[in-house]
Amino acid sequence: YFHVEDQISELAGAGGVPLRTKSDFLKLHQARLRGNHPLLRIYAGTRDFIKMAKLYHETIQNAWAAIPLFWFNQMDGRGALTLIESIKQHLQAIRWHAKKNIPVEINDPHQWSLRDAPDAIAVADMYLCGIIAKKLGVKYFIAQYMFNTPPSSSFDMDLAKMLAKNELLQTLTDDSFHVIKQVRTGITSLPLNLHKAKGHLAAATLIQLAIKPDIIHVVTHSEASHAAQPEDVIESCSIVNQVVNKMYSSKINIIDGNMEQRKEELIQQARWIINLIPRLAQNSFELKNPFTNYNVLNRLVKYGIFDAPHLKNNKFGQGKIKTKIIDGACYSWDETLFKKQDEIERIKDIIAKHSNKFTSELEYNEKSLSGKVMNR
Template structure:
């Protein structure tokens, strides 16, 4: 069913509501836009339909959307359980056939696309044959476009060519793999400081020890098995925690909990749908996992309901290494929590004050969530700074700065360096009331190939990129969030987590040796990275200045809501609450030269000064209206 795209065709994109992963669709949308083809996102009610068995009346609802939107190709993305993904897609295909929407029945839809995990893609191809073109996430940009049916002459040369820096890092990653450098990595000796490996241990003590012994960054990895049998999943998590602790490679266990753990902790879950992650329901289970994990430190997700209360439970039962908050996210804005944006921000700012009282660090999970929804590089930087300043205003004394690289995956390495360096530069020159900043970079969710050997090389290449953020500082980064190499194919178990940590350590050591010998470029003096940072940092500082001039109490919950509502942080690919926040979704973005820019209808970049001036006017108007209400 693969046919060449014609001028004027429209590609519809469907994503089941239960799947929170949006980045792959954003990438496809951007790629097709660069080639002159339009995409339309299915509205929320269409996405929700394919989460359940379809009724006869649902067929007409789907048909009405397809015809009214002018859809001629239909893409479907589901990156959770492979069996569920194919089942949901088959429901959609059945509905299209029942309403004669496919081209072989005289309908408008000329091609179907399925994007999912490799196992799901294989199953979809086996069941549906040439009805569907499948995408496992491993395709290069030009391969993706060809499979979508884009004529070769419409694909730009820049899409086919990789940047020299990115090619060099991937070549380095292959060298790490072929030489087996990770095999030589051994567990580090336990520290001897008082409290090590006990329930009174702290991140600060662990960081101080690692720095004093020259051990390099602490390693954190995310782990959370899911099973429909809840108690079996918890038992498996306890066993995995023991395995990782005994292996001795991982420093910080990041506990990946389920959606109901975050929203209904300690409550009756009967009849409630749950999302992926370990389904922890009570405090005893938290404590059992944390004890099994010793001597590792433990951290986990915040709640999406009663956020301060769950933070207190995490403090008491986990001795949590640091707390994590997403501020604008995990609420009605992204469909992952029950609160509206205003209530969510109030809960998070209140939780910041509690975190400050504990003396524990805070990790804002912020900039990458904006990027998942189509934000530009300026928004990446500004959102990180806003979250840090809000935390400082609440009294938080230590910030774990998580920065997700390779997001979207077509981002160039030098653009990533400019982003993170800009954040660090602005924060270090800000009045943060003495707040400590600890850098924690990570590879992107959408970056890794399902080809496991290629993914291992990509992990090493991403590790090199992390080390190039501050190549002159041997203590940076202080923490690395290790994304396991197999995540694009299947859930990482302890052996894959340990191997990923060893690859990361080996890559960092080898990369630093090569830099010392002058065999690789020292990116501290790379002119392109410096020039990109200069422009990006200037635009981010301008945006922050305009925010502080036009938004009353910008680092309060209401101020952060107003910043979003006024359009300072554009998210054109937001799936939820679009009518509530029209200014936030009004602008479009595009990947230009490896960086994401805000563009006009013709695809031309809009100057930041122009955009933020308009947002400032809107903010003042909204603030006046709020004052009168």
């Protein structure tokens, strides 16, 4: 928006409606002052985050910010910033919105699942995003749960993953931090056949309602076929609305023992990963606030703790991880032993091979104690 020289005219509208001037945003604002006066919200962009945020605030009164943590940069080819610089600026943008009391969504965890990362990484990232939002002063955190990702996940194991994310986030809630649950169908999961796509949208929505969402982000059934036209949006919303009305007038519980067991497995692994983060700090300054330090967060990806198969040959991530769908869930896969591997096992292997990159538990405890004494 602020770099006209970098705009590629041939790609105008590839990601939606091209908004090029302040008057474009004001026209959108005027258009919504009718009917049921809908809220408007928009993604953060890929640079100039605070300048963009101010523009959104002055024009469409952005209902909530959607800011990534590790993505939309050079790592995935969707932005100009390096990984570490984008993390730094994303954290600054989250803090800016928190000071303005604007709700924040950190649209990050499903980005790992879209690249076939194991379920435990997506769960850990959601927990991390909640921790970061709370530490940066966000009062209302929009938790986006993108279901059906990877698309070959089964409905039951997919729901178990979302239940794990939600349970971890709920441990953070108090009078100053509220979680607003937003669900959506996986963008890569919709069939090309439009009849099947409508069925999938309805079925996926029914599963999503099990976590009692506050917001439903309707993915148009035409996602795999063509860019949504107004009639497609209206039809998709009608399908979702019917499912909501029928499901909420019923007393159906679809959560079973297998889902509960998988949920607990994921919670255990995610907690272990998040508890490891302070050991990535390399000095007392980083250790003071490791969860909101961009250098520490960068090492999560750099060392392969957060990894995905699609990052192979990527200069920012490791891309060494292998994954496989087993019984509907996405696991790390050990190609040597030909068996699934949980994330604690996989990451312990990384620590063993690169112990110099991780503070030992003893060193971490000593640094932590020293820091507490200095703070006193």
